[in-house]
Amino acid sequence: MESVKLRDRLQLAIYKVINPFVKGLIKIGLTPNMVTSIGLVLNIGVAVIFVLGAEKSNRGDMSYIGWGGALVLFAGLFDMLDGQVARLGNMSSRFGALYDSVLDRYSEMIMFLGICYYLVAHHYFLSSLFAFIALIGSMMVSYTRARAEGLGVECKGGLMQRPERVVTIGVFAIACGVTGHFIGGDYKIYLPGISFHVFETMSVFTLPITLMAVLTNITAVRRLQEAKKGLEAQERNEKKTSNKAALVAAALLALGLGALAPVKAMAQGDNPSPIVFPTPEGIANQLFYLQRDPNTNTIVCQLNVDKHGEVNKEQPINVFWMRYDDKGEKKELSYIQRKFAYGIVSKDLGNGQFELRFVSHKKLPMYLRKSTADKKYHVYATINDKKMEIDRIFLRIEGGTFWFPNVKYVEIKGRDAAAPVKQFTERIKI
Incomplete structure (x- = not known):
């Protein structure tokens, strides 16, 4: 935490220094994306x-490393400038943030490409391997954060973030160039009893890269662990919210279906829903469906038959979602929804008849049996002293709160049980 605060203080101090220059860039018309491109x-x-x-220097010539390091730091300055230009110039945009992230990755990979090429060309094979591992770690530090934030979890901690990586490579590359100038590029240190040297001029540059290879990957792993904790907490919260939503659904059904006692029906055209609801089509053995504001997602109740067309006596009804708000995909009820809201319990009455009740309101009996008219199974209930073959149940919700929605009425659409060709709708005000 202290390291984060120190980093923030240093960043603010740097911003105070560069802000006059940033304002100058804004005055001459440079945009954040232009600054990013320059970087x-x-x-x-x-x-x-x-x-x-x-290609042009010998193994002991460290001058190119020094000049490369100087340009790394100068290029890194533009990595800070683009964000400040966006903030001070009021030019922030989502695409700008994406553009900055993408070009930063390109910049880092291109830089490491040059470093690896140099090390391989001068036969620093082990160091080139560590440079490549440092590149992998650098990419994973950035990717882990981006992916975690894409999933809604903040993930900014750890060492060796991009500014630290730029400073490390730039400073130690310059130090290597300066050291080579004063003590020579072939300077080596040996220890008694060891046949190989333990330090050479190039080590000023390669040892920090080796350390970076370790720290970047540690940072990536720690960010992954941090993201795991955040995502697990997020999933727990979503589960709680889902459970609450299912309990609300149960309350809605209990409230709505509980009104199906003999009460005065309201006019059919009063207060229609502003939503245009689809009619489920192409669903084999569909019995009836349930819809409610505030979306078009629909609960479908389907006759559960085996491959021979026989009704499953243990579970005669399948209940599932048609998620019309989610590309119309079919989705099973969650455990909470099945046990407390939209699930249906059944009782075998014999002779191919079943008693059905919603788990959220068991006071309303419904009956599954074959119609004498078409010899097919339908669901029947008595609504306002009228026996109805149910096609659709609709709950009109208008305002209210999450826990106390304002249910205006329940509408049941179906056919006269005695004369199925006669359709009618009962709307009951809550």
Whole structure:
């Protein structure tokens, strides 16, 4: 935590220094994306310097490393400038944030490409391997944060974030170049009893890269652990919310269906829902469906039959969602929804007849049996002393709160049980 605060204080101090320059960039018309693009071009220049050093210098010439480090720091300055230009110039945008992130990744990969090329060309094979591992760690530090934030979890902690990586490479590359100038590029230190050298001039540059290879990957792993905790907490909260929503659904059904006692029906055209609800189609053995504000997602009750067309006596009804608000996909009820809201319990009455009741309101009996008219199974209930073959149940909700929705009425649409060709609708005010 203290390291984060120190980092923030340093960043604020740097901003105070560069803000006059930032205002100058804004005055001449540079946009944040232009500044980001300049940073990419400069990092391409870094790679070019290292490639030239690989091709034109000898193993003991550290000057190219020094100049490459200087350009790394200069390019890193533009990485800070683009954000400040966006903030001070009131030019922040979502695309700008994406553009900055993408070009930062390109910049870093191009820079490491040049470094790895230089190290391989001068036969620092082990160091080139660590440089490549540092590149992997750098990418994973950034990717872990981006992916976690995409899932709604903040993930900013850890060492070796991009500013630290830029400063580490830039400073120690310059230090390597300066050291090579004063003590020579072939300087080596040996310890008694050890046949190989334990330090050389190039180590000023390669040892920090080796340390970076370790720390970047540790940071990526720690961010992954941090994201795991955040996502698990998020899932627990979502589960609680889902449970609450299911309990509300149970309350709605209890409130709505509980009104299906003999009461005065209201006019059919009063207070229609502003939503245009779809009619489920193409669902084999559909019995009836249930809809309610504030969306078009629909509960479908379907006759549960085996491959021979026989009704499953243990569970004669299948209940599932048609998620019309989610591309119309079919989805099973959750455990909470099945046990406390939309699930249906059944009782075998014999002779192919079943008593059905919603788990959320068991006071309203419904009956599943074959119609004498079409010899197919339908669900029947007595509504306002009228026996009805149910097609649709609708709960009109208008306002209210999450826990106390304002249910205006329940509408039941179906057919006269005695004369199925006769359709009618009962609307009961709550």
